[in-house]
Amino acid sequence: MTSLMLRRILLLCFFISGxxxxxxxxxxxRYLTVFIGGTAMAHTIVLATFMGGLALGNAWLGKWADRVxxxxxxxxxxxxxxxxxxLIFPEFFALLGKAYISMAAGSTPGSISLTLLKTVLAILAILPPCVLMGGTLPVLTKAIVGQLSKVGTRIGLIYAxxxxxxxxxxxxxxxxxxxxFGLSMSIRISAAANIVLGLVFYLLSRTHSDGAADADSDEDSDDxxxxxxxxxxxxTVAIAALSGMFTMILEVVWIRLVAVVMGSSxxxxSIMLLGFIGGLCFGGALVSVIMRRDRDAVPILVAVLSGLAAVLVLIIPFYEQLPYFFNILNSWFEDRESGFVLFxxxxxxxxxxxxxxxxxLIGMVxxxxxxxxxxxxxxxxxxxGSVFSINTIGTxxxxxxxxxxxxxxxxxxxxxxxxxCGNALMAFLLWTMVGRPRTNPHKLRATAxxxxxxxxxxxxxxxxxxVLTVGVFRNGPRRVAASYEEFKQFYSGRELLFYEDGKDDTITVIRMPNGQTDLVVNAKSDATDGADMMTQRLIGQVGMILRPHSRDVLVVGLGSGxxxxxxxxxxxxxxxxxxISESVVRASDYFKHVNNNALGDPRVTLHVADAKEVLKLNPDKKWDLVVSQPTNPWIVGVGSLFAEExxxxxxxxMVDDGLLVQWVQNYEMNDPLQEIIFQSFGEVFPHASVLEVDNEDMALIGSMKPIKxxxxxIKERIALPKVAAELNDANAKFQVAGIAAFLAMEVVSDGLFWARFPGV
Structure with missing residues (x-):
């Protein structure tokens, strides 16, 4: 087998490995959210463990590549x-999950001790394979690159x-x-692919014992x-570290922007990551072409960083126009069902x-x-290994x-x-400190x-x-503005009361032209003081009405309060x-006129944490009633709150005869997904019910015992002054007569009954 053919096989295998x-x-x-949680800190722990393992593998196994x-x-x-x-990760993870529950019981979410425990368990779960992954790049590079003059072009190709x-x-x-295939089967399919790759490399190693895929390999050459x-x-190595840091910050910003413009599904x-990594691939390929003839990489690197800074600056005004352009894209694919793949x-x-x-440009650095x-x-x-590990630490x-x-x-x-600004500063430092020539005119131009x-x-x-948070991904193309100025004018009647880019999401409170106040999460309205008051109040009232003797209640999701x-x-x-969001807690202050300062009530204890984590940290805690009101299941990270687990x-x-009231948004959900939710709910609760509020919302009601x-x-409970006042509030569009629907419920097959409030 020729060295060219061997190199192509190795690169194909490296593609599969990537x-x-x-x-x-x-x-x-996905796995680690079970005990790590879904907060920004939890995501950082997972990413830090993954990146840290790669960096360790780069540095440690890179040295082994030179010795073997x-x-x-x-x-x-x-x-x-x-x-x-x-291959054995799912089973090993199950053991770690049990260990976490036993060790973390009673801990406070967000505490230092709990964060350390999560980090240790994450390290135990994924660090070993990450270290091995980190070693693949320097080892393959050593096998493919045999001459110093080919380092630039070959590294660019391998990276691409x-x-x-x-x-x-x-x-x-x-x-x-x-x-x-789900989580466990997906990881096993990937594991099988790695084992096959290992077998291929083993067979190749028997016929190419020198492990070199470069016909001109000469470690003593200095060409x-x-x-x-x-x-x-x-x-330059310092710049590689800084570039990794600024690149990851940019990626986080873009992910958050895409969530606001296109929806956080x-x-x-995945589309954001496709776009980001696709560019890195092009950058590596471009370096492979440029460096076919060994060139001075320093001025090229300076030009790349300067160009990156210039591009990032020039497109700043374009970002607020993204909803306008995305609205145009929406208009091209109005029939989502038939053209979803095209969309x-x-x-x-x-x-x-x-x-x-x-x-x-980033991919070239x-x-x-x-x-x-x-x-x-x-x-x-x-x-x-050293350069890539330092860059990884930067990320x-x-x-x-x-x-x-x-x-x-x-x-x-x-x-x-x-x-x-950071990219511009890197270009400035690289050119003034090591650029050729380092003369005063060049330094003056760099400073300018x-x-x-x-x-x-x-x-x-x-x-x-x-404009940035109008949420055209939901509203669809009601009409396509002829220009951005016309598009912006359409939303000019809105008043921004609150805006915060939190650790997990972007939260705004908007007063609409009709006077309604909206709580908006990642450009999606999650609560108002007008249109959906009936739903919000019913979700809180229904469990208490069906189980009047409830004393201890858990509410998952604050929303407007x-x-x-x-x-x-x-x-x-x-x-x-x-x-889960501190920003939502602060935004709820703008709804005190309808929530009566609920968080100020001495009976309320607020937990700013992931709901799944709170449940696991309090294994002995029991509630009479649980009200779960997450946002739509299509939003990333929220689907687990509609899952059987x-x-x-x-x-x-829950106590033996406790109730769960689960809010389910009937809109933006197809029939198969609704069926999965119903089926999963019924698998857990043998006595399950559906309460349809209107055409857009419903409540699933579950219990382990028959709901009496x-x-x-019920009549006594709804006669309480505060309850009666709320149910008869004209703003809620809900009358006490609607309670008659409860009295007329008839149990149908599989313990499921369906109630629909009259007149809605």
Missing amino acids: ATGLVYEVVWA TNKLLLYAFLEFGIGLVC INTAGALAGIFLAGFVLLEQ AAFEYSAREIRW TYSF LGGQVCFVMLLTLVPTT LPLATRVATQRISVLGATV LIGAALGGLVLIPNLGLDVTYRVVA GLALVVALLMLIPQWNKI VSVNSVLTHPVDSVDVVE YWRDIQTH IDANA
Whole structure:
């Protein structure tokens, strides 16, 4: 077999390996939310563990790549190791879950001790395979690159192939595997692929014992056209770390922006990653072409960073216009049922237009920095491992800094400008400190360029927050404006009362032209003080009316606080309210006129945490009534609150004859999904009921024992002054006569009964 044929086989295998790596990352994130939770801190722990493992593998196994003679055999062992560890992951994870429950019981969500426990368990769960994954890149690089002059072009090609594989992995995980096979089978399919790859590399290692796929391999050769000083290498490696940090901050900002513009669905998240990693792939491929003839990488790197800063600055005014352009895209695919695949394709193109140029430039940074850092082919594995590990550590810091510090304190707009300024500063430092020639005129021009970028960042107006969060992804193309100015004018009657880019989401409170106040989460209205008051109050009232003797209540999801207040109109002893978003808690202050300052009631205890985590940390806690009111199940991370596992957790925290009232949005949901929700609910609760509020909302009511309809108790309860006042409130469009529907409920097959309120 020729070295060219061997190299092509190795690159194909590396493509597949990159795909499995992204599948693992997606699947692990889903698994770890079971005990890590769904908060921003939890996501950071998962990402830090993943990135930290890759960095450790880059650095440690990169050195081994230089020492081992048969690189292909070493790579085979890495793939075998990844496959075997991941093959048993579901069973190992089940053991970790049990250990977490026993060790974390009674802990306070967000406490330092609990965070440390989560981190340790995450490390135990995924660090070993991540370390092995991190070693694949330097080992393969050592096998493929045999000459110093080929480092730039080959590293660019390897990076492009691996990111192309990651691109395929995102597509497979986001659109195929998880939907068709679920978590455990998806990870086992990927593990099987790694084991097959290990077998292929093992067979190749027997016929190519030197492990080299470069016919001109010569570790003693020094044929590079350019050599770099220790100072140049140090600065370039530092730039690689900073670039990783700013890149990850930018990715977090873009993910949050896409959630606001396109909706925070799992599809939107996958599409954003497709666009981002697609650009990185193009960038690596471009370096592979540019560096076919060994060139001075430093000025190219300076040009790339300068161009990136310029592009990021120039497109700032475009961001607030994204809803306008997305509305146009919506109008092209009004018939979503017949053209859903085309609509998703249109979304991919939409995101690519936003991210392609910047991410292509970003994708060029790491291969170019690696070329500068590589001075001897004999230590190529260690060099590649070091540069990539430092860059990975930078991305780890960027994820934590962007998601937990910058965005919550500065907002998306300012954080984005910090990234643009950071890239300009990197170009300035690289050119003035190590650029050729380092003369005063060049330094003066670099200083002027940096000053221009800073001035533009300060002068360009901030994004119009009202327009940015109008949520055209839900409202659809009512009409397509002829221009952005016309589009903006359409929403000019709205008043922004509150805006906050929190750790997890973007929260706004908007006063509409008709006087209605809306609580908007990621551009989706989740509660109002007008149109949906009936639903909010009913969700809080129905459980208390059906089970009048309830004393201890759990409410999952604060929203506007109206449902919590509805519970408080009854003589309860305690109400535990769980809300994952601190920003929603602050926004609820703007609804005190309808929630009667519910959080100020001494019977209320607020838990700002993930509901699933609260349940697991309090295994002995029992409630008489649980009211669960998450937002729509299509939103990323929310689907687990409509799952059988979640309802089983709730059931174990209910008294024997306790009730669960689960709000289900009937809109934006197809029949198969509704059937799955009903079936899962019925699997947990043998006595399940459906209460249809209107054409858009319904409440699932579940109990382990038959629900007894006590007409006299219900009449007494609805006669309580506060309850009667709320049910007769004209703003709620709900009359006490509607309670008659409860008295007329008839149980049908499988313990399911259906009630519909008259007149709605």
